[in-house]
Amino acid sequence: MTARTTPPFRADHVGSFLRPPDCCKRARRRAAGEDHAAQLRDVEDHAITEIVRFQRDAGLQSITDGEFRRTYFHIDFLEQMAA
Numbered sequence: 001m002t003a004r005t006t007p008p009f010r011a012d013h014v015g016s017f018l019r020p021p022d023c024c025k026r027a028r029r030r031a032a033g034e035d036h037a038a039q040l041r042d043v044e045d046h047a048i049t050e051i052v053r054f055q056r057d058a059g060l061q062s063i064t065d066g067e068f069r070r071t072y073f074h075i076d077f078l079e080q081m082a083a
Contacts (some may be wrong), residue, residue: 005061016066016067016068016070017064017066017067019047019066020047022043023043023044023068026039026040026044027040044068047066047068051065051066051068
């Protein structure tokens with residue numbers, strides 16, 4: 001079997017990457033009202049930049065933001081159902 005270099009291609013990773021400790025710390029502080037949303041977003045932006053660089057450097061052809069802005073993989077769906 002030959003490797004595909006153009007879409008559609010097989011992606012090897014599924015789901016979230018582990019959040020960096022600083023993202024976890026800031027999310028806890030935000031939930032406790034100790035930080036503003038913008039402070040958390042800045043830390044998330046930096047972490048996303050780093051995880052995208054990591055994936056690109058690893059040669060992945062399919063890249064994710066690590067789902068660093070999600071609380072849980074399904075919470076976005078459930079929150080929309082409650083709205």
